[in-house]
Amino acid sequence: MSGRPRFSPSPCRKKVAGNALHSGSGEPQWVPIIQSPADFPLDVFQTAVSQLIHHPEYNSTLILRSEIISDSTSDFPTESPQLQGFRPVRSLHRRLLPRRPGRDDGLEQHCTLYAADNHGDAEPVVLVLTPIQEPGAALPYYHPAVSHLAFRYVSADGPLLRIEVVPLPSTPTDLDSRLYRTCLALLDTLHRYGWGAVTNYKKRVQHDCIIAREAYQDLYLVMRERHKHLVSEWQEVTDPLKHVFEDIGIATFLMLLWKESYGQKCAGAIEHGSLVESLDAAPWKNWPRPPGGFLDLGCGNGLLTHILTAEGYSGHGIDVRARTSWSHYPECTRSRLHAEALDPTLLVNPTISTHDIPYLNQGVFIIANHADELTPWTPVLATLFSTAGYLSIPCCAWTFDEKYERSRVPDYPVPSDDFVESLNLGGDGSNTSSYSRYRIWLASLSLHCGWKVECENLRIPSTRNWAIIGRKRTAENEEELAQSRRRAEEIIRKVHERGLFKTRPPEGKAKDH
Numbered sequence: 001m002s003g004r005p006r007f008s009p010s011p012c013r014k015k016v017a018g019n020a021l022h023s024g025s026g027e028p029q030w031v032p033i034i035q036s037p038a039d040f041p042l043d044v045f046q047t048a049v050s051q052l053i054h055h056p057e058y059n060s061t062l063i064l065r066s067e068i069i070s071d072s073t074s075d076f077p078t079e080s081p082q083l084q085g086f087r088p089v090r091s092l093h094r095r096l097l098p099r100r101p102g103r104d105d106g107l108e109q110h111c112t113l114y115a116a117d118n119h120g121d122a123e124p125v126v127l128v129l130t131p132i133q134e135p136g137a138a139l140p141y142y143h144p145a146v147s148h149l150a151f152r153y154v155s156a157d158g159p160l161l162r163i164e165v166v167p168l169p170s171t172p173t174d175l176d177s178r179l180y181r182t183c184l185a186l187l188d189t190l191h192r193y194g195w196g197a198v199t200n201y202k203k204r205v206q207h208d209c210i211i212a213r214e215a216y217q218d219l220y221l222v223m224r225e226r227h228k229h230l231v232s233e234w235q236e237v238t239d240p241l242k243h244v245f246e247d248i249g250i251a252t253f254l255m256l257l258w259k260e261s262y263g264q265k266c267a268g269a270i271e272h273g274s275l276v277e278s279l280d281a282a283p284w285k286n287w288p289r290p291p292g293g294f295l296d297l298g299c300g301n302g303l304l305t306h307i308l309t310a311e312g313y314s315g316h317g318i319d320v321r322a323r324t325s326w327s328h329y330p331e332c333t334r335s336r337l338h339a340e341a342l343d344p345t346l347l348v349n350p351t352i353s354t355h356d357i358p359y360l361n362q363g364v365f366i367i368a369n370h371a372d373e374l375t376p377w378t379p380v381l382a383t384l385f386s387t388a389g390y391l392s393i394p395c396c397a398w399t400f401d402e403k404y405e406r407s408r409v410p411d412y413p414v415p416s417d418d419f420v421e422s423l424n425l426g427g428d429g430s431n432t433s434s435y436s437r438y439r440i441w442l443a444s445l446s447l448h449c450g451w452k453v454e455c456e457n458l459r460i461p462s463t464r465n466w467a468i469i470g471r472k473r474t475a476e477n478e479e480e481l482a483q484s485r486r487r488a489e490e491i492i493r494k495v496h497e498r499g500l501f502k503t504r505p506p507e508g509k510a511k512d513h
Contacts (some may be wrong), residue, residue, distance in 0.1 A: 002192075007191050009184060010035060021086075034184045041124065072092075089114065093111075099500055129148070142273050149165050150163065165185060210260075211456075220248065220459075224248055290389070310330075318337075364388060371392070376399055393464065450483075452470065
């Protein structure tokens with residue numbers, strides 16, 4: 001099927017007023033604002049507006065998400081308007097959660113669907129959004145200055161989508177007004193959702209496959225408030241906004257991943273709206289964590305290690321070079337950052353055991369965030385050292401001893417084509433790009449080393465946000481576990497025989513940091 005038809009909006013003229021919604025004499029007057037050709041049939045209108053109801057954050061960066069409080073086909077609120085020629089068929093009561101609770105208030109809304117009276121079925125043709133307010137209360141900035149906002153499917157020779165509103169007193173509705181611009185954006189979104197429903201559009205990338213969106217967002221808000229001061233204290237030449245909020249996001253994900261992975265039930269869930277209380281209470285300090293702590297491979301500026309350490313998690317960060325930031329962290333963090341070079345091929349030497357490699361201990365959780373040359377070594381080391389698992393966010397494509405080239409590096413065996421589909425690689429699904437092939441190779445390597453492969457597209461400000469997680473073993477008995485270990489040892493032996501692996505020497509003295 002061809003691409004989405006061109007969105008062709010036009011402002012509603014006076015002649016449209018005769019076909020406007022009407023709530024009866026004595027009620028506020030509806031004002032048609034904007035309309036466009038529908039380009040999709042009526043039977044997908046409900047699917048399209050359902051997206052608007054459940055995902056308001058796609059239309060406003062100030063909204064975090066919505067939560068449905070109730071959903072009824074028989075109990076309709078008195079706040080929802082009576083519309084002549086239409087009858088209510090469904091009512092959803094939702095709560096809008098702001099992205100910045102300290103700045104914007106939340107808001108509850110009634111979302112009422114109406115069908116036409118002259119049709120026997122209950123096919124919705126109108127959605128009305130009604131904010132629920134105390135008398136005299138001001139609406140949050142992210143909400144348009146209206147008491148009702150309606151999305152309509154107007155059946156005609158050429159069906160139309162239209163937005164009509166009941167504006168608050170003295171609210172401008174001209175083409176230069178904020179209300180008109182808001183309605184234009186909303187109509188564009190509805191048109192896109194409708195066409196997507198027609199073509200059975202599927203998102204290229206799925207988020208929240210491992211950790212629920214709500215849990216992540218609520219904890220992230222708290223963590224952001226606790227660590228946003230790091231932006232003004234940044235010591236590196238890189239962009240602080242990107243690095244600080246990216247590492248806050250990764251730390252948030254890890255804390256929830258560990259909570260889920262290493263404990264059954266634990267108290268201390270964070271409720272949205274209790275931001276101030278959570279800042280002081282820090283319930284995660286009692287959450288489960290990896291039994292051997294964490295090891296941040298290639299920790300760079302040390303920020304992720306610092307955030308986790310500051311929140312009570314035990315671990316270390318290693319890198320071949322100390323960064324400017326290291327000396328500016330508190331002592332509790334400085335003592336956990338080390339200038340160390342890691343050479344896995346040393347394990348070929350029979351006189352060297354896993355006990356001789358610093359900071360890699362049984363039960364440790366390995367973090368490889370853009371670890372470059374160490375990225376492919378992550379599942380191998382996790383197997384050899386019997387770690388609690390790992391999280392790897394690959395960036396630059398490396399094999400064990402050279403740059404990755406898909407024409408020369410075959411994948412490890414995978415069980416079926418479904419395995420590749422499960423990796424949530426995004427894109428057009430062809431998986432022909434070099435980065436997609438590299439990620440498939442990494443996933444097949446993890447499976448080869450005996451790890452059940454899980455993948456997540458993290459909610460962080462980075463184009464390289466795909467993460468591969470190993471936290472469960474595929475082995476069902478000791479022999480299968482030993483086989484995975486032999487495979488990891490064989491990889492190290494072959495790399496050592498090629499003689500191409502070079503460890504960058506550490507710069508600076510570990511004890512100085």
